[in-house]
Amino acid sequence: MTDKKIQIKLKAVRQNAGLSLSQAAELTGVSKAMLHQIERGDSSPTIATLWKLAKGFHLPLTAFIEDLIQATDTFTPAKIDPIRFQESIEFHTIFPFDPVFGSETFLITLKPGQTHTSHSHDIGVVEDIFVTSGEMDVLQNGEWTRYRCGDGLRFSADQPHGYRNLTNEQVQFHNTLHYPRTTLFDPIDK
Ligand code: MN
Numbered sequence: 707m708t709d710k711k712i713q714i715k716l717k718a719v720r721q722n723a724g725l726s727l728s729q730a731a732e733l734t735g736v737s738k739a740m741l742h743q744i745e746r747g748d749s750s751p752t753i754a755t756l757w758k759l760a761k762g763f764h765l766p767l768t769a770f771i772e773d774l775i776q777a778t779d780t781f782t783p784a785k786i787d788p789i790r791f792q793e794s795i796e797f798h799t800i801f802p803f804d805p806v807f808g809s810e811t812f813l814i815t816l817k818p819g820q821t822h823t824s825h826s827h828d829i830g831v832v833e834d835i836f837v838t839s840g841e842m843d844v845l846q847n848g849e850w851t852r853y854r855c856g857d858g859l860r861f862s863a864d865q866p867h868g869y870r871n872l873t874n875e876q877v878q879f880h881n882t883l884h885y886p887r888t889t890l891f892d893p894i895d896k
Contacts (some may be wrong), residue, residue, distance in 0.1 A: 712750040712792060713747055715769075717772060727742060756873045761826075761828050762809060767810060768799055781800045796814075807888075808887055810882070812882075812883075818879075821870035823867070825866060827863045828885070829886075831885055833860070835859050835869075839878040840855060841853070841854045841855065841875075844868070846862075850870065
């Protein structure tokens with residue numbers, strides 16, 4: 707399987723925020739050279755880098771990828787290619803960020819044996835997980851807890867957390883991120 711390069715809207719987002727590459731590097735902790743490569747499309751960001759960008763810019767994840775998806779009210783995963791990160795998770799955007807609700811929702815797939823850990827998101831970010839297929843473990847407060855198809859949980863995601871699949875079956879879950887209004891640039895003003 708050859709992965710398509712993940713193109714994100716970093717340059718537009720950065721310029722919109724009125725930031726130089728150096729300032730953006732300072733804010734996000736991603737090197738200026740790497741930012742430049744991503745902007746030129748020479749390098750695909752990892753999911754960890756993408757989250758660093760979101761956190762540094764105080765933006766939702768879909769602010770960087772919304773052009774890749776159709777912002778409609780209905781979602782059919784079979785019709786849209788997921789975003790695949792090399793050696794990492796793949797996801798579909800179910801609902802891109804909506805400033806009215808302050809949330810965005812993804813469908814995340816974990817292959818058998820796959821573990822994904824995430825650094826802290828921006829202060830006050832809350833995640834919902836709703837398992838739609840299989841059995842998975844979620845890491846919060848340093849402990850892994852098992853959740854099964856149909857289970858849901860809500861947790862503070864401004865601390866390290868993670869998802870893993872210890873089974874032989876694929877796992878899918880809905881993942882909603884809620885952003886407190888105060889931490890975001892207001893997308894309406896852009
Ligand atoms: Mn997360």
